[in-house]
Amino acid sequence: MTIDKKFNFTKSYAELQKVVEWFEKDDVDLEEGIKKFEEGAALVRELKDYLGKMENKIKELKK
Amino acid sequence: MIPILSVSEFIEQINGIIAGEFLIEGEISQYKISQGKWIFFDLKDDKAVVNCFATLYNLTTPLEDGMKVRVLGYAKIREQSGRFSLTVQKVELVGEGSLKKAYLLLKEKLTKEGLFAPERKRQISEIPTRIGVIASRDSAAWGDFWRILNNRWRGVEVLLKHVNVQGDLAVSEVVEAFVDLNNNSEKCDVIVLIRGGGSLEDLAAFNSEEVVRAIYGSKIPVICGVGHERDESLADFAADVRASTPSNAAEIVVPDRSEFISNLDFTLDHLVEKINHQITKLKRGLEQKWFQIANCFETPLQNAKRLIEKFNDIVSYLANNLASKKAFVLSSERLFKNVNPKQVLKRGFSIARNSKGQIIRRANQMDIGDEMMVELSEGIIWSEVVKQGSSKKEKHKQAQLL
Numbered sequence: 449m450t451i452d453k454k455f456n457f458t459k460s461y462a463e464l465q466k467v468v469e470w471f472e473k474d475d476v477d478l479e480e481g482i483k484k485f486e487e488g489a490a491l492v493r494e495l496k497d498y499l500g501k502m503e504n505k506i507k508e509l510k511k
Numbered sequence: 512m513i514p515i516l517s518v519s520e521f522i523e524q525i526n527g528i529i530a531g532e533f534l535i536e537g538e539i540s541q542y543k544i545s546q547g548k549w550i551f552f553d554l555k556d557d558k559a560v561v562n563c564f565a566t567l568y569n570l571t572t573p574l575e576d577g578m579k580v581r582v583l584g585y586a587k588i589r590e591q592s593g594r595f596s597l598t599v600q601k602v603e604l605v606g607e608g609s610l611k612k613a614y615l616l617l618k619e620k621l622t623k624e625g626l627f628a629p630e631r632k633r634q635i636s637e638i639p640t641r642i643g644v645i646a647s648r649d650s651a652a653w654g655d656f657w658r659i660l661n662n663r664w665r666g667v668e669v670l671l672k673h674v675n676v677q678g679d680l681a682v683s684e685v686v687e688a689f690v691d692l693n694n695n696s697e698k699c700d701v702i703v704l705i706r707g708g709g710s711l712e713d714l715a716a717f718n719s720e721e722v723v724r725a726i727y728g729s730k731i732p733v734i735c736g737v738g739h740e741r742d743e744s745l746a747d748f749a750a751d752v753r754a755s756t757p758s759n760a761a762e763i764v765v766p767d768r769s770e771f772i773s774n775l776d777f778t779l780d781h782l783v784e785k786i787n788h789q790i791t792k793l794k795r796g797l798e799q800k801w802f803q804i805a806n807c808f809e810t811p812l813q814n815a816k817r818l819i820e821k822f823n824d825i826v827s828y829l830a831n832n833l834a835s836k837k838a839f840v841l842s843s844e845r846l847f848k849n850v851n852p853k854q855v856l857k858r859g860f861s862i863a864r865n866s867k868g869q870i871i872r873r874a875n876q877m878d879i880g881d882e883m884m885v886e887l888s889e890g891i892i893w894s895e896v897v898k899q900g901s902s903k904k905e906k907h908k909q910a911q912l913l
Contacts, residue, residue, distance in 0.1 A: 457666055458640055468778055471785045478789055485782050492775045499768050502666035506657070508648070509672045509691060 457498055464491040522588045529586045535561070535597070536605060539578045550574075554582055554597065561586075565599035571720055572602050573616035578609040610711040614718050618745055621720070626727045627748040633732040635752055635764070639700035641668045642764055643692040643731065645685060648673040652707040652757035656736070659761035664768055670699055676706040681716035689725040702731050703764055704746060705757035708739035717744040726750055736760030856888040874899050 467488040471481070516524065537554040544550055550565040552574065563582060574580070584599040604610045621627060642660075646653040648671060660667070672692060674684035685704070692702050704726070706717065716722055717737045726733050726749040736754030737744045747753040754760035848854065852862065863871040864884045871877060877896045885892045 456640075458636075458638055461638055464775075464778065468782070471782055476785065476789050478786070478793060481786050481789060485786060488782055489779055492779055495775060496772055499665050499772065504657075504661055504665060505668045507668060507670050509643075509670045509695065 455494065455498060457495065460491050460494055460498075464488055464495065467491070519590065522590055522593070526587055532583060532585055532600075533597070534581060534583050536579070536581045537561075539574055539580055540576050542574055542576050550599075552576075554580070562594060562596040563599050564596050565602075570599060570602055572604065573613050573620065574602065575612055575616060578612055579605040580609060581605050607711055610715070614711065614745070617718065617720060617723075618748070621723055621745065621749075626723060633751045635732050635734060636700045638766060639667060639764060641670060641697060641699045643670045643672065643695070643699035643702040645672045645674055645688040645692070645702065645704045646706065646757075647676045650676065650705075650707055652676075652705045652736070656703070656705055656757045656761045659758045660765060663761065664765035667765060668697075670695065670697065677709070677713050677716060682719045682721050685716055685722050686725040689729050693730050699731055701734060701764060702729060703734045703736065703754075703760050704750070705736045705754075705760055706738070707757065708742055714738060714742065714744050717746040719745075722746055723749045734760050734763055853888070856886070859888075861888075862886040 467484050470476070470484055476484075535554060537556050540553045540555055540560075542550070542552040544567060548567055550563075550567055550570055552563050553560050554563050555561070563584070565584075581603040582597065582599050583601040583603070584597045586595065586597050588595050604613050625631070644653070644656065646656065653671070657669070660669070670692065672688040674688050675681045676685075689702070692699055704717075706714075711718070714737065717735075723745045726735065726746055732751040733749075734752045734754055735744070735746045735750035736757045736759055737746055738756070740755045752763055754763050856862070862885070864886065865871055865877065866882050866884075868884070871883065877883065877899065879896050879899065881896045883894055883896060885894060
């Protein structure tokens, strides 16, 4: 699987956190909950793929 | 012949002779700052002393009496006072003792100013995408940092700003690196300042006021990992987060990948659990609703049952009642048959009545000569009273007759 170059790790992670937060409510709507869960699962998959495929880069800052 | 000079000329000539820079090592005494601008102190050894003068602007190294220093300056006789003094351009601390003292003095000063205040420490972003690193590209510190970073995390961009971490250029280069990284168009989430361990002299740049102020002034949060675990530098105190070593800085700046991934898995498990919990909750709710509905029917059902029982009771009561009534009627009929006077007359009894038709029950109701009527089973006889008797004896006699 190739990672979309536009994939923004921080943004996706923040989205995942939002999903988790959504589930922290006392009463979650089951139907919406399943949708949110699928959303969360997709984000987790993307984040894991990203961490599996990417390398760290060095760029030297010169004046 | 010796030429005659004016005082001014004399001093000018002498100043000319002694012109040039001198580097003198000695101990500071009588250190004082005048008008917040001028610094005066004496530089001495066990035999001699020389007055020194400097501007506060020029001399930022914190000094104190008793410090061993190396002073770079030029000598001069002051025209107005005729005093001989050394104008100081630069002071270098000599020996651990002096360095330590200067370090403590600066630390105290900057603490008072609030540069190390815990309340101004900023949060480091949990997962940075771009990290600015200020280090010497040839140092072990950078090598360690990069290795640990790669072990732990992926997908991060490091902007390395190479600097000399010791020597004359160190301070200005580190300060410049902070400026460059803060102004860079590709914004870093965090700046990491690292160098390996060393003596207080080696770490001088990281204890300099300029570097401390550069860290303090950085708009981007700073992690500082200088020296070994036990070393401390003023740069450490000014940074938002202090790492004990360059490796530790890498550990702080990015999370551990495997830990992160297992946390992601845990997060999903948690969500599944949440959904399951919700399903159980809904199920329980439904059961409760069903129970409530069943309960609504329970009372009327009970009432109906009770009504039916009551009805049954009444029916069986009525049935019993009818049977007993029937038996009563039958026995009454028999009784009536038996007590019918006509029937009695048939058995040989008769009914005596007076002339008014009243039944005669006692003999004394009648007088001799009274007419009476005797009703028999068949027919009536009219008769007259000829004798009366009411005694038991006579009754007996009569009975016998009968």
